[in-house]
Every structure is written in C-alpha cells, then in structure tokens.
Amino acid sequence: MTVKTNTLGLVGGLSLLMAGAAWAEEPVDFYSYKITKTWDDVDPKIQAATRVNSFGCYAGCHRPSLEGVTDTVLPLLEGYDAQYMFDQWVDTDNRRKSGMSSEMKLFVYNNTIEEMEAIALYFAGQDRKWDPKPEVVASDSYARGQAIYDKDCKICHGDQGASEDPRYPHIKGQMPAYLFGQMVAYADYSRNTRDAAKMVPFARMYDEDDYKDIVAYLSGMFYKEAPKGEYITGIGMPAPKGFKMPDSGQIQNFTDDFGEDSDYIKNPLSYTVSESGLTTLDNNTQLMWERDSSRFWVDPVEARDYCEALELDGYTDWRVPLVKEAASIADLGDFRPAADTEAFLNMPRGSSGIWIFPVSDHPDHAWHVGFPDGHTMGQHSASTKLVRCVRADGGAAYHNNDFADNGDGTVSDRLTGLLWQQNIDYVRRNWDDALNHCQNLDYAGRTDWRSPNLKELMSIVNYNKQAPSIDETFFPNTPAELFFWSNSTHVAGPVHGFRPLLDRKKDQSEELMDRRGVHDSQKWMVDFQLGGAYGAIREFQAWTRCVTYDD
Amino acid sequence: MKNTFASIRALSWPALIIVAIIFGAVGLALALPASQTLRSLSKNEYCASCHTMEPVAETFAHSSHGGNNDSGFVADCVSCHIPKSNVVEELWVKGTSGARHLWGEYVTGITELDYDRLHDMRTEYVYDSGCLSCHKDIEPRAIAAAKQSDPSPADWTHAIAFEKKDTDSDWACSSCHIDIAHPGLKWNLIDRKYDALREAAAGGNN
Numbered sequence: 001m002t003v004k005t006n007t008l009g010l011v012g013g014l015s016l017l018m019a020g021a022a023w024a025e026e027p028v029d030f031y032s033y034k035i036t037k038t039w040d041d042v043d044p045k046i047q048a049a050t051r052v053n054s055f056g057c058y059a060g061c062h063r064p065s066l067e068g069v070t071d072t073v074l075p076l077l078e079g080y081d082a083q084y085m086f087d088q089w090v091d092t093d094n095r096r097k098s099g100m101s102s103e104m105k106l107f108v109y110n111n112t113i114e115e116m117e118a119i120a121l122y123f124a125g126q127d128r129k130w131d132p133k134p135e136v137v138a139s140d141s142y143a144r145g146q147a148i149y150d151k152d153c154k155i156c157h158g159d160q161g162a163s164e165d166p167r168y169p170h171i172k173g174q175m176p177a178y179l180f181g182q183m184v185a186y187a188d189y190s191r192n193t194r195d196a197a198k199m200v201p202f203a204r205m206y207d208e209d210d211y212k213d214i215v216a217y218l219s220g221m222f223y224k225e226a227p228k229g230e231y232i233t234g235i236g237m238p239a240p241k242g243f244k245m246p247d248s249g250q251i252q253n254f255t256d257d258f259g260e261d262s263d264y265i266k267n268p269l270s271y272t273v274s275e276s277g278l279t280t281l282d283n284n285t286q287l288m289w290e291r292d293s294s295r296f297w298v299d300p301v302e303a304r305d306y307c308e309a310l311e312l313d314g315y316t317d318w319r320v321p322l323v324k325e326a327a328s329i330a331d332l333g334d335f336r337p338a339a340d341t342e343a344f345l346n347m348p349r350g351s352s353g354i355w356i357f358p359v360s361d362h363p364d365h366a367w368h369v370g371f372p373d374g375h376t377m378g379q380h381s382a383s384t385k386l387v388r389c390v391r392a393d394g395g396a397a398y399h400n401n402d403f404a405d406n407g408d409g410t411v412s413d414r415l416t417g418l419l420w421q422q423n424i425d426y427v428r429r430n431w432d433d434a435l436n437h438c439q440n441l442d443y444a445g446r447t448d449w450r451s452p453n454l455k456e457l458m459s460i461v462n463y464n465k466q467a468p469s470i471d472e473t474f475f476p477n478t479p480a481e482l483f484f485w486s487n488s489t490h491v492a493g494p495v496h497g498f499r500p501l502l503d504r505k506k507d508q509s510e511e512l513m514d515r516r517g518v519h520d521s522q523k524w525m526v527d528f529q530l531g532g533a534y535g536a537i538r539e540f541q542a543w544t545r546c547v548t549y550d551d
Numbered sequence: 552m553k554n555t556f557a558s559i560r561a562l563s564w565p566a567l568i569i570v571a572i573i574f575g576a577v578g579l580a581l582a583l584p585a586s587q588t589l590r591s592l593s594k595n596e597y598c599a600s601c602h603t604m605e606p607v608a609e610t611f612a613h614s615s616h617g618g619n620n621d622s623g624f625v626a627d628c629v630s631c632h633i634p635k636s637n638v639v640e641e642l643w644v645k646g647t648s649g650a651r652h653l654w655g656e657y658v659t660g661i662t663e664l665d666y667d668r669l670h671d672m673r674t675e676y677v678y679d680s681g682c683l684s685c686h687k688d689i690e691p692r693a694i695a696a697a698k699q700s701d702p703s704p705a706d707w708t709h710a711i712a713f714e715k716k717d718t719d720s721d722w723a724c725s726s727c728h729i730d731i732a733h734p735g736l737k738w739n740l741i742d743r744k745y746d747a748l749r750e751a752a753a754g755g756n757n
Contacts, residue, residue: 031735156704168704189671197729198708201721426749477748481741 079128098185132220145217234399240286249331271343297384307389330374419550431538438546451487493521
C-alpha cells in the first residue's frame with residue numbers, strides 16, 4: 001500500500017490519497033466487505049496517514065464535529081459505526097444518490113479498501129459533539145419531536161438517536177439539514193441503497209413539519225433550509241459571436257509519449273484588460289469577465305444577487321458564470337491560482353472557488369470551479385465561496401453545443417471546432433494507455449485522433465442533465481459510472497503541491513517545463529454522472545473518448 | 552335457452568349419468584396435461600430460459616432463496632411471483648404475467664430489464680401471500696411479541712406491517728426486503744450492458 005503525502009488540503013480534499021480503482025477490480029469484495037479490524041489493529045503508519053487524510057474530508061466539505069458549525073447540509077462523520085460508514089461511503093459510487101451523495105463518487109475510487117476501512121475506523125472512534133441549544137430543548141417542536149421519536153424511531157435508533165446497535169445508525173447530534181434532507185429522501189424513495197428501504201415506510205408516516213420536530217429533538221438545533229434560488233440554467237443561451245475554444249494553458253511535458261495536452265497548442269489563453277482595469281475580455285471565448293472577484297464570501301443566492309446588481313465599464317448585464325465558462329479561464333499550466341493573475345485579480349492562493357450554475361442533481365448541490373488547480377466540483381449551497389461575474393453581448397453564454405451527427409460514427413461540434421468519436425470502445429485503461437489508444441486509433445476513416453484536454457472533454461458535458469450528463473442523442477450509451485480520461489496533467493503534482501509553490505508558469509525553469517521523470521502527478525478526468533472534473537493517479541482505469549480538430 | 556333446459560330435463564337419469572361421465576372423462580383428460588403444462592411452465596428452468604431473465608436467474612442462484620443456504624433449499628420463481636390465494640387469481644396472474652413476458656421477449660424484443668423502473672414497482676409482482684406461505688411464523692410471532700414489553704425491532708416492525716400491508720403498499724414484504732432473491736441485480740445488468748457494448752465495438756461496427 002502506498003501512502004501518499006500529497007494531501008494538498010484543497011477544497012474537497014481533491015488530492016486525497018490515491019491508490020486503487022475499486023469497482024474496476026473486485027466488485028464483490030468492495031461492496032460486501034466486512035470490517036473485522038479495530039482501530040488498534042491498523043498499522044501505525046496507516047493510522048498516521050489516516051489522521052492526516054481525515055483533514056481531507058474536513059478541508060472543504062464535511063465539518064469537524066468539534067467546530068460546532070450548524071449551517072451545513074452534509075453529515076458529521078464522527079460517531080458512526082465503522083461498518084455503517086464504510087457501506088454508505090462505498091455506495092456513493094453512483095448508487096446512493098440522496099442529498100449530495102453523488103459528489104462523493106470520486107472519493108470511493110480514490111481509495112483502497114484498506115484506506116477506507118482505516119478512515120471509517122478512525123471516525124468511528126471519534127465522539128460526535130452533543131451541544132443542544134437551550135432554546136431548542138425548551139421548544140414545543142422539541143417536545144413534539146420527542147413524542148414522535150419515542151413512538152416510532154426509538155426502538156431501532158435508541159434513546160434520542162444514540163444507537164448502540166450497528167444495524168441502525170447513530171443519529172444523535174447529527175446536522176439538522178442533513179437529517180431533514182435524508183428523511184425527505186427516504187420518503188420520496190431517492191435514498192434506496194442498503195437498508196434504506198426499511199426506513200422508507202417510517203419516513204412516509206410523517207411529513208416535513210414532523211421531520212423538523214424530529215430534527216430538533218435529535219440534533220438539539222432547529223432545521224434551517226440551505227439557500228435556494230432561481231438561477232440561470234444556460235438553456236437556450238446563444239454562443240458568443242467569434243467564440244474560439246481556448247487551450248488548457250498546459251505547456252509542460254509529463255510523458256515521452258506523444259498525445260498529451262501540451263502536444264496540441266491551438267488557441268493559447270489570451271485576454272484584454274479594459275482601459276479602466278475593471279473588466280477582462282477573453283479573446284478566445286469573447287466572454288467579458290469581472291477582473292476582480294468579490295472580496296467577500298457568499299452563498300449562491302448572494303452570488304446571483306451580487307452579479308445582478310453589478311455595473312462595470314457601463315455594462316449592467318452581469319451574471320454568475322456557467323460551468324464551462326468558469327472552467328474556460330482556468331490555466332492548467334499554472335497552480336495556486338490556476339489562472340492568469342494579470343487578467344484575473346484577487347485569486348487567493350488557498351481556496352479560491354467561485355460559484356457557477358446551474359445546480360446539479362440536488363437543489364442544494366451547487367457547482368464551483370476551484371482555482372487552486374482548476375477543478376470543477378459540487379459544494380452545498382449553505383457554504384460560501386467567491387463570485388466572479390461574467391457577461392457577453394446579446395445575452396450569449398458558453399454553455400450549449402452545436403452538435404451534428406455526421407452519420408459515420410463521428411459528431412462535429414460546430415461551436416468548438418472539434419470532431420468527436422461517437423462510439424467509444426468501453427475498454428477501461430490507465431492514462432498512458434488512453435493516450436496511446438487515441439494516437440493509434442483508426443476510426444471512421446481517420447487516424448488523427450487524440451485524447452482530449454480537460455476543457456475539451458468538459459465542452460461536451462450537458463450540465464442540465466445527469467447520469468449521464470451528456471446529450472445521448474449524439475453520444476448514446478455514455479457511461480455515468482467511473483470517469484473519462486483527459487490528456488491533461490495536474491500540473492503541481494506531489495512535488496509542488498506544498499510550499500514552496502511552483503513558480504508562475506511564465507517564470508518556470510526548463511526543469512519545471514520538462515517533468516517527464518515525475519511519475520505520480522495526477523491526471524485530469526471528467527465524470528459523466530454529473531460533470532465534475534477531478535484528478536486521479538495515472539494507473540486509474542477510466543473510459544476514453546477520442547477527439548480531433550474538425551478541419 | 553329454455554328449450555335446452557327442457558330437452559335436458561327430458562333425458563332419462565341413466566342417460567344423464569352417461570353424459571356426465573363422458574364430459575367428466577374428457578374434462579379430466581384435458582385438465583391433466585393442462586396442469587402438467589402449467590407446472591412445467593412454472594419451473595425455474597422455464598423462467599430462466601428467456602434471454603432477458605438470465606441476470607435474474609444468475610443473481611437468484613447467489614441468494615439465500617436460490618440455494619445459497621445451509622440446506623440447499625431452492626425456492627420456485629412462482630413462490631414469490633405468483634400469489635398463493637385462490638385458483639382464479641393464481642391462474643390469472645400466471646396467465647397475464649406469462650403472456651406479458653412472452654410478448655416482451657419475442658414480440659417487442661426486450662433485451663434488458665429496466666431495473667430502476669421495475670424496482671420501484673416491486674410490490675406489484677412480489678406477492679406477500681407467496682412470502683407468507685413459507686414464512687408462516689412471522690405474523691403470529693410478531694403480533695405476540697409486539698404485545699410484550701421489549702419486542703425486537705423486527706417483530707415490532709412486522710407487527711406494524713401486518714396491520715397496514717393490505718391497504719398501504721409501503722408496508723408490503725418487498726417494500727423493505729429488497730433484492731433478497733436477486734442480490735446485485737442492478738450491477739449485474741450494468742456489467743452486462745457494458746460487456747455487450749464492448750463486444751459490439753470490438754466487432755468493428757465502426
């Protein structure tokens with residue numbers, strides 16, 4: 001077992017330990033794995049790594065119980081039975097879809113069974129804080145909740161949710177919005193994995209007002225709805241006139257094999273800052289950006305309102321960017337921030353995520369692009385991020401494709417000028433094999449195929465649908481399971497993930513430009529369950545869809 | 552009609568008895584092979600003979616109901632999927648579900664089951680009466696235990712279920728006990744789908 005030390009502490013613990021593809025190898029073992037160890041049986045080295053990696057869980061999404069945060073829709077991880085936690089975690093691989101579960105998919109594949117077991121055992125040994133608010137305990141809601149709980153819940157979940165039976169989760173002190181959301185998910189049948197079916201009839205005996213009472217009793221806190229709003233969807237918005245697909249910005253070499261990102265330079269990143277210095281025009285996409293991001297942290301509703309009220313350089317039609325738009329200004333050749341710092345100001349080096357729309361498979365699941373490295377992930381809408389507004393003439397947006405099925409197994413996108421392999425071969429490969437597969441592919445009478453870079457691969461995602469998040473008219477049978485490879489590399493890698501940070505791209509030495517000897521830099525991939533963009537080790541087994549320029 | 556009855560009444564008793572014996576013999580002669588046929592159409596091998604049912608049969612074989620138990624007992628498909636109520640309902644369900652399956656397999660050419668859709672409607676084709684014809688002790692035990700001071704969660708929940716199941720499909724046996732006879736069916740279907748697509752792609756369709 002390899003214990004990785006490149007925990008970058010990114011949003012969502014993006015660079016958690018990476019060692020194995022789970023479902024790809026041993027499906028039965030993985031989903032029916034029984035934990036027989038205790039924490040004390042775990043190898044001391046793995047114990048130490050697990051303590052570090054628990055902070056990956058905390059880095060952006062789950063809050064530590066001790067912190068006492070209440071405004072989250074995500075569960076506290078402490079205090080569950082280890083087997084229960086392990087089973088629920090495994091199921092977030094495209095199985096358990098209630099609440100924000102879909103966002104956990106990456107972290108199932110990024111860990112070995114042993115690593116997941118150690119993390120489950122670690123959190124099982126941590127106490128969940130119980131700090132009920134006096135005004136809640138004194139409330140009628142709490143009393144009503146107790147009456148319902150004692151009548152229909154207690155027999156399984158124990159006194160006030162403090163279950164000691166591993167078959168029934170310990171729910172005392174869990175986050176109110178999480179408890180509420182899960183009861184809703186049982187009642188509408190969307191939580192349906194493992195033993196969930198046994199909860200369904202009980203959840204359906206009560207309504208949402210009852211859930212609020214039960215939540216008050218179990219958490220000692222009042223349920224508070226995460227911010228929800230009407231956001232733009234991008235549907236029907238025309239593309240900007242003169243749109244060109246920008247390069248990823250990656251110019252560094254990571255392999256001797258031809259076919260990686262830096263081997264295809266077409267439209268280098270190019271920006272024009274306005275005279276006032278307040279706005280930045282992307283010369284490729286023709287999108288106009290707020291040059292400075294907001295200097296305060298906002299939830300998605302506040303982000304929307306901020307852009308609507310914005311007036312810069314005489315323009316008033318500012319809005320929150322759509323997913324592909326924000327991803328299009330990422331510079332995958334740079335790191336912390338992965339963006340041009342002349343064109344875009346106020347890119348704090350740590351966690352400069354900006355909100356993007358539309359929301360994903362759950363109203364509380366809002367996207368962001370994280371500019372430490374350029375990842376696209378979901379985060380719950382009760383959290384806060386920065387906002388950087390965008391606009392384009394004629395209400396245009398980079399969101400909708402202009403596909404044409406050429407009838408020969410290829411699909412043209414007249415927006416991006418790319419020609420796509422329509423029918424993939426459904427073979428899972430590591431990153432290097434994916435590069436070579438496309439280079440050697442003889443398909444639809446062409447041999448000039450290559451693996452797409454991250455921005456190209458994201459360009460065919462349809463963020464208005466899920467599982468798969470792609471237009472199936474043009475790309476039928478696209479797997480929502482697992483991920484698809486891009487030819488782009490996570491530029492920082494394990495060596496440069498911590499301080500001292502990489503030099504800025506323009507100042508990088510020849511040695512930093514030529515990193516063919518660095519083996520364990522993560523490679524970027526895209527998930528077509530929702531459309532996220534993440535890094536994984538190059539040995540990961542993912543799907544491949546090849547692309548070429550349509551000319 | 553009146554005339555028919557009148558002419559029957561006009562027959563002598565011996566003649567009526569002879570007619571009854573003839574009808575009875577013909578009826579029996581027809582019924583025996585029919586019940587033989589019905590029985591053979593109810594065997595697991597027959598159910599599994601359709602291509603679409605392969606993943607169902609495969610996952611069944613791994614389940615406790617499919618022989619993966621200490622005694623080697625194997626339940627019949629029809630034990631769960633045909634009601635154990637009265638001959639009329641049983642034949643009706645057998646006939647309609649059989650016809651529907653044959654239609655799907657041979658006429659509309661279904662090649663794979665839509666797990667998500669079918670899973671959501673499972674209480675419509677898993678019959679509580681089937682479950683209870685074997686698991687006879689669950690109901691009396693649950694009802695007795697629920698009256699005691701410290702019932703187990705299972706007995707307590709079953710007691711609620713028996714009270715509600717006839718009027719509320721959320722409390723049917725298969726509402727809670729999912730996939731017990733077909734563990735991993737959804738993922739078996741997904742694996743098969745990609746295996747088939749991989750084979751088709753390797754066949755050089757493009």
